[in-house]
Each structure stands twice: as structure tokens, then as C-alpha cells.
Amino acid sequence: MLGPDTTWYVAVAAVLFGIGTTGVILRRSPLIVLLSLEIMLNASNLALVGFSRHFATVDGQVFAISVMAVAAAEVCVGLGLIVAFTRRKMELDVDTLTELRG
């Protein structure tokens, strides 16, 4: 098998996933939270493709493509929400958007 060992792919994926998680938890702007979510999804895609290569099957790659499709759909909804917030002149801060409190 050419290229780096599978371990490297998984390690990079883990680092990306960590960065993404940190972003989601620490940042307050919903836009950045969405960006960080995308990073997490791509981290998992990378892991999927890496394992797909490791086991020499295409299952992981197929799954990665469906993850991309889901991510695209999710971004549409997320960005739509953010545009709606802006239109209503709401503050773009996830800590103040707490209307769904039980």
C-alpha cells in the first residue's frame, strides 16, 4: 500500500475532530459553530476513507459520500436559520438564544 500508514489518517482525523468539538463547545457565534460542525463531519469522512483504504473495500467511501450529502443538507438548514435570525435582528450568540428552555 502506497502512502502513509492508516494510523496517520486516523490521527489526523482525531485531531480535526478535536478541533471541531472544541469549536462547537467554546465559540458563541452560530456561524462558527456550524463551521466547526463541518470540520467534525469531515474528520469522520477522513476516518471512513482511511479505513476503507485499510480494508480495501469501497463501503467507507460510499458512506463518506452520503455523509457529504447530509452535511450539505444540514448546512442549508443551518444557514437558513442564521439568515432568519439576522432578518429578525436577533443577536447572533448561542448563549442568548435560549427560547427552547424547558
Next chain:
Amino acid sequence: MIAGAWLCLLAPLAGALLITLAGTHISRSAAAWISTGSVFVGFAGAAVAFLQVAGENVDDREHLSTAYTWLGVPGFKVAMQILVDPVSLTMMLIITGVGGLIVWYSMGYMKGEDEERRYFAYMAFFVFAMLMLVMGGNLLLLLVGWGLVGLASYLLIGFYHDRPEAVAAAKKAFIMNAIGDATMALGFFLLIAKTGSLDFSTVFAAASDGSLSSSTANLVALGLLGGAIAKSAQLPLHTWLPDAMEGPTPVSALIHAATMVTAGVYLIVRTHAIFEAAPNVQHLSAIIGGVTIIVAGVIALVQWDIKRVIAYSTMSQIGYMFLAAGIGAYGYAMFHLMTHAFFKALLFLSAGIIIHHLAGEQDIRRMGGLRKVMPFTHAAFLVGALALAGIPPLSGFWSKDGIISSALAEGGALGYTLVVIGLVGALLTGAYTFRLYYLVFHGEPSELVLEHSGGHGSGHSYGQEDAQSHDGHGHAEGPLSMLIPVGVLTVLAAIGGLVVIPGVWEPFLTWIDGVAEPLVTPTVAQEYATSAVAVALAAAGIWLARRAFAAGRELVADGAVRTTLEHKLYFDELYDTVFSRPAQVIANRLRTDIEEPIVQGSLGEIGAGVSDAAVGTARLQTGLLRSYALVIAASVAVLVVVFLAAR
């Protein structure tokens, strides 16, 4: 040849789809022409296939054409395939030929009706479904066609969906038929379990080489017989057919006389190998047919609705076909199926012209004296009635007498009983047919008739004038699209029986025998002996009807017998008491005693409990996105640690 057969199957489907998809983009008459045209294209395909198959050797006349594997699991495979052989070709020609004429006739009959397009789409769909039934190359496809014709029948009986009786009749037909479908499906499950296949060749080989145990063969044959009697309206699953007359008259002619109701006969002939492996069940079908001949015949004597009389007559005639199939006279069963399609379609379509002319009136007490007003219809109806009564040389004579003489050739207690039943049936047929004929066409024109014919009905009764001489005036009786099909069917009903003349010329029997070898073959002497007796009895029946009419009384005098017959032997009331009412009582008790206190009560309690729990849980919802994310991340971290530790 195979291309012709596929064309025959698919043309009506294409017609139905085209009308459905085009919707209101095409005119009503365009829909009618598409429907008629597609069925006649099917007829052309069938005719091409017929001519080619007829030119082949008797042993090479079976053709199985497979389009693709429809469903396949390891060890069991069903293909989308059609079977073209003499039996299916005969059915194809009848379905598309008679069907095409009837759809054409509908053009005039349904003109101005709301939703004509829906009607014509249904008609083409029915023809496709019926072809699927007879051409299906294995038992599963046969069952598919069987179900589809049931659906088409349901849709067309309930065509006038704003009439509650029509909707009720449609539901009744569907439910009665569902019983038969279920028994058939059970029989097929058993076949799959025992032979692992639903292919005709595999199943029939297993049935005839004795590898099916006799109990299996009996059960499978019973299942098939259940389907056959439900579809063909034989006792005791017959009550739907008279009610089905709520549909438009061409529908009664096509589905409930000429084609669909004879599917049970086709089924027995097609699966004769299974029935021969279960001789008791085969004899049972002959007995059911015999009982139906008599029961339907006597009920027909007292009915007042022109279409119901003909409907009971249909049941009775299909009884003859079951009788023939039950003693193994397959050629005669198919022969009577064909001639019956001709003369019964003719009778229904003539009745349709009358109903159309009298603005929807179906009660024969309000008719009378139509002979002078509608000479063409009178001639056509008379030919149909004589053919039905079995008067030589019209078609019904050759086929019905062949069945009775086959019963004579069968012999034994069963055979002789069936001969007597067949002969009594001939007497009844003559009597009820001509009771109808005299009441509708002879006597003084009734008020209703005068009102609808401009008052030129003459007062003469019982003129012996030759009705054929009036053909030239036919145009006034209805549009040409109605009269031409009736004319063609009149010719067919008159000469359609000449393909079997015992001892002289029997091409039809030879044609069918190649597929279903008969178990009994009457000698020529037996043929002519039974014919003489049957014709004499039919003539006696006609004479009785004429005498009763001349004396102005009914064939069955008022009294307990008549009341029983008018209630159709109380079959509907019996089913109502035994099945329908107990089911309603049980359902009501279940609602008041179980549903309301237990099910609904407990649901209320569960709801209240959940609501209380939810108030507590809702406090956990802070609305803070970042705290959710943290909880998720922390949970995942814990899970990862747990998995790693557990490894």
C-alpha cells in the same frame, strides 16, 4: 406468433394507460375509440397467433414465452411469462373478440354519461386483466390476473358510485371473490411447500405422476375449486352475481356473462391434472354445477328485472360448464363457454338496447309489445333466446347437448343423476328464457313503451310475422355503434356452434383435446339420443311459457314456493344471520366492553403519567446550545473510555 400474443396482452393495457394519463386532454369519443381500438388490436394479435398455432402439429402447440424473472429467491423462481396453447388462444379470441364488440357497443350506450373516460379506461383495463389471467404462464401470474379481474369487476359494478346499491353490490362482489382468492392462495402455498414451484409443467407433472399425496392433491384441488366457484358465481358463493347487475349493461355483458365469470371453468380445464389427481373434488365440482343449474334456473322463473333473469341464466349455464369440467369433458366445457359468450353477450346487449330505449327501465312488468316497436332488437333477442334454450341449429344446441351426452357416457349413479339434472335444466332454460321473451316483446305495448316510441306501437298481439323482415328499420332503435355489434353477435350466436357436429366435424374438440385430454367421450348415438330428448324438453319449456303468457298468468303460481323463489331461496338472509349479524354483535360488544373501558381508559392513565414525568424532565432543557454540545462530547468520551476498557 409469440409477438402476436404479447401484442394481444399489452395493447389493452396501453389503451387503458393512455386514456388514464391523457385525462381531459382527449375528448370523450377519443377515449372510446382508443379503448375499442386497443381491444381490437389485441384481437388482431390473438388472431395472428391463432392462425400460426393452428397450422402446427398437435404436439407442438404449446408455447411458453418468458420475458424476465419476475421474482426469484434461492430455490423458488417465478418468471413473467405467457403460455400460448389452444386453451389460452380460445380464451384470448373470445375475450378480445366479444370484448371488442362490447366496448364498441358501449360507445353508443354510455354516450352522454358522466365520466365516460373512466369507464373506457376500466373496460380496457379489464380486458388486459382477463388476458393476464388466461395467458399467465404459471399459477402465480394466473392469480395476479385473477385478482386484477376482481378489481376491474369491483370498479365497474360500482361505476355509478353515487348510487348506494351499486356501491354495496360492488363491495359484495369483492368480498365474495376475496373468499375464493384466499382459498386459491392457500392451495398455491401448499403447492409451493410440496413441489417448490408454481410452474404449470412442474406442478402438473407432480400431480400426474403421483408424487403429490392424495390429501395434498385434494386440498389443492379444493382451494382451486373454491376460487373457481367464487369467480363463477356457483353455489354457495353465488349471491354477488345478481347484485352485480347494478353496473352498466355492457359491463354485465362482458364481465358478468361472457368472460370473467367463466374464468372458473378455464381454471378447472387449465389445472385438470390436479383435479384428476383428486377425483372426488372433481366430481364435487360437477355436483356443484348441477345444483347451480337447477337452483339458478328456478329462481330465474320468478324474477322481474330483465337483467337479473339473464344473470340467473348465466349462473345456470356456467353450472353446465362446471358439470362438464367435473366429469372431464373439457372440450365441451370450453365449447359451451364459447357459445355462451356469444349468445349471452347478445342477450345482454339486446336488453341494453331496450333499457336504453326505455330510459333506464329494467322491470319487465312495465314492458311488453316491443316486437313491433323494435323489430331488429326483437330478432336479435329471439336468436339469442333460442340459442340459449338449445334449439337446433343455433349455437347453444351443440354445446349443451354435448355436455348432457358426456354425462350419459360417464354413467354410474353420478352420471345418470347429472343427465337428469341437465335435462331438467334444459326444460327450465326454455321456460324462463321464453317467459322473459313473451313478457318483453309480446302482448299489448305498455304505457311506458308507447311513451318512448311516439305512440306508434300497434295493438295486434301474437302476429306470426317473420321478424327478420324488419331489419331495415333498425336505425331508429339506437346508434349504429350499438346495432352493429349486436348484429355480429347475432350471427355468431346463430352459427358459432357449427364447429362441433358430432360424428361429422369436430375441429373444436380436437383443438382443445390436445391440451386437456377428455376423460369421457360420448358415442355418436348417445349424442343424438340426448339431443332429441333435450330439444323436446326445451320446446316443452317454451310451450309452457307461451301457454302461461297466453293465459295471462305466471309460470310459478303465488304461494309459499313463489315467495321462497322471490327471496332467492333466502341465501342473502342466511348469510346475513350467520356471518354478518354475529360479527356486528361481537364488534359492538368488543367496543363497549373492551375498547372503551380497558384500552381507552388505560391510554388516559398512561398519558397522565407521561405528562407528569415530562414536567420533571423539562427542567433539564436549559436552551443553552453549548451546554448540550458539552454533554454530548463528555458522553462520547465516557463511551470511548468504556469501550476501550471493556476490550
